[in-house]
Amino acid sequence: MAFTKPTQLLRKIHPALARERYTNKIAVLSPGLAISYSDNNGARVGYPTQAQKTLLLNGAAQARAIMRAAVLEMDRVVILRRPEGQTFTNIMNYHFGLAANRANPTLKSNVVDKPFSAKALLQKDRRWVLNQVRMGMLSISFHINTGVYLIDIDNAVRPGAGANDEGYVNGPADLTGLFSAFKNGEIHAAFADMQAGGYTADAVARVIIHEAAHKYWGVEDQHYAHDTAAYRQHDCDESLDNADSFAWAALSLFHGNLIHGTNSLDLHPQVVAVP
Numbered sequence: 001m002a003f004t005k006p007t008q009l010l011r012k013i014h015p016a017l018a019r020e021r022y023t024n025k026i027a028v029l030s031p032g033l034a035i036s037y038s039d040n041n042g043a044r045v046g047y048p049t050q051a052q053k054t055l056l057l058n059g060a061a062q063a064r065a066i067m068r069a070a071v072l073e074m075d076r077v078v079i080l081r082r083p084e085g086q087t088f089t090n091i092m093n094y095h096f097g098l099a100a101n102r103a104n105p106t107l108k109s110n111v112v113d114k115p116f117s118a119k120a121l122l123q124k125d126r127r128w129v130l131n132q133v134r135m136g137m138l139s140i141s142f143h144i145n146t147g148v149y150l151i152d153i154d155n156a157v158r159p160g161a162g163a164n165d166e167g168y169v170n171g172p173a174d175l176t177g178l179f180s181a182f183k184n185g186e187i188h189a190a191f192a193d194m195q196a197g198g199y200t201a202d203a204v205a206r207v208i209i210h211e212a213a214h215k216y217w218g219v220e221d222q223h224y225a226h227d228t229a230a231y232r233q234h235d236c237d238e239s240l241d242n243a244d245s246f247a248w249a250a251l252s253l254f255h256g257n258l259i260h261g262t263n264s265l266d267l268h269p270q271v272v273a274v275p
């Protein structure tokens with residue numbers, strides 16, 4: 001019986017995946033990072049450059065460290081039930097739509113550090129939201145700490161690639177659970193553009209975490225963090241289904257400061273003045 005590779009099956013399901021035949025090389029840059037790119041069947045020499053590889057390595061390592069720190073912080077509050085602390089509260093209020101001025105029609109209680117009660121276990125309250133955040137962070141962290149695989153977008157060279165894509169994941173990106181990692185396609189990132197654009201390790205890590213939230217946690221894009229007016233309208237349900245919310249909350253938890261992006265490249269995160 002002939003064996004059909006999963007990627008070929010995926011192409012049948014999603015016509016957009018047909019262009020996935022573009023890359024022809026795979027390189028393992030470290031135990032935690034493999035990349036795929038095109039050397040144009042040997043004609044393209046010296047690509048990716050050492051500077052691009054170094055940036056990808058630093059970005060992947062930073063993404064792993066950020067996610068481990070984010071999970072520890074979520075565990076501290078959700079599992080160990082320690083007090084949130086003002087910084088943690090600000091980060092969750094801003095990035096996960098829990099600020100007092102957000103409309104949250106489905107939330108029964110938004111009390112910080114609410115004491116344990118058996119009744120509250122069945123309630124959709126602040127602790128329920130924080131646990132949803134924790135589960136998402138845990139899944140993203142588990143997967144990218146197991147190993148990151150990045151496929152080059154190669155904007156300048158690849159036929160049909162969007163000129164400004166820094167990263168994306170193919171597929172419907174709405175599948176959660178057991179099959180999300182398999183069905184949602186691989187993480188694509190613009191190796192050359194990120195390096196040429198001055199991306200820091202933090203910025204590359206944000207791209208990886210954002211795309212990993214699509215791939216491994218099946219969330220959508222409601223609004224990007226740099227789209228601040230709309231982003232600040234998110235309720236908790238929209239935030240829980242938004243890749244940038246996980247990415248920026250994780251970066252904020254790692255840095256111990258409420259930060260967000262301010263433009264489409266998000267290279268210089270700013271401290272948020274309005275939680």
Ligand SMILES: [Zn+2]
Pocket residue numbers: 210214220221243
């Ligand atoms: Zn996205």
